[in-house]
Amino acid sequence: MSSFPLYLAHGAGVGHTNDFLSQLSAAISAQREQLIIPVTFSYMKEQVLSMKRRPPPRFSTLIPEYANYIEHEEACIVAGKSMGGRVATQLSHLPMVKAIVCFGFPFHPVGKPEKNRLTFLSKIEVPCLIVQGTRDALGRYEWVSQQTLPKNIEIVWIEGADHDFKTLKKYNTTINDTINHIAAITQDWLMKTI
Template sequence: MPLPLTKVLINTAAAVKARLLLAHGAGAGADSCFMQQLAQQLAERNIEVWRFNFAYMQRFIDTGKRSLPPKMPLLQTEFSQQINNSPADLPLFVGGKSMGGRVASMLSQHSNVKAVFAFGYPFHAPKKLNWRTEHFATLASLLFIAQGERDSFGTRDELAAMQWSDVTMHWLTDGDHDFKPRVKSGLTQQQLIAAAAQFCSRSIDEILLAAK
């Protein structure tokens, strides 16, 4: 039995070239400041963004009662239903912030999905080294990851010796898990979010061009 779909927040684009179905991270919903800024930056690059809340997050928004995210299979089912509900009028890409990006990466085999984008991939829990990359060896489509160099869920140093054939990493200078750099870097979170959006847009352009 299909689960009820939560409301979709849409950022339209002036000369739209693709649609990105974007899921939130574990602790903040689709309308968080980060998600709003990222969606706006993507829309400015002609990517129509559809943001949605997983059911557990929508319950928290509606009732004020916080709960932990459910297990991955249920999150995958919810995300898959959003994919199935997306119109076929534009090339479809999927992705998400942290946990949302991880869920999206597990749906790479979906026939409608052109590629996957993760914004701050949770390679492991902070200070723990139980890696969440087993499925990287069997991805059915390309996975693009924009990652802060200081991300406690997977730093540039930790990942220096790792590579996967279908995964492309783009490092954001001095960024943490929310793409916030230190003041001494001379950069801002807004600049790093914009850089992540530009990486996404450029990658989509290359995929669409290759498909012609």
């Protein structure tokens, strides 16, 4: 078991009621009794209450909101799905952050690699794991593998998976199989890294 709690933020469009996130949390917890603490941004809380979809606010406002969740921790891991992972990468300067985990990092908007977000990764001060699908439209293997990333960032690829980690039928892999695989990757990396 990692002795540090893992804070997990959601993506832009869905919160922690999302099947993928809830199943992933359960799978990571079950691996080695890892404590997972969900991070729900205020705009998503409003969306759940009003049952009306809301776009995320300006990205810069999400960083201090995430930081508020962890301000009393002595040591923790920050993580997130897509946008939540992007926010997590901006917290590495905080003394309590020991590692970062991103599930489906949004390297660039769909179809716009020229508007990439590599600068978000350039100043990370702690070890960072990115679990990415090879077919992720926000960062496919072919494009990402040609970029230069800092040495403290490790990418583990999920063959045939898209941004939601769904795989093509030819891979004969269920989403549950993939989630359990991602959970094992995450815990193995945490055990060897921190």
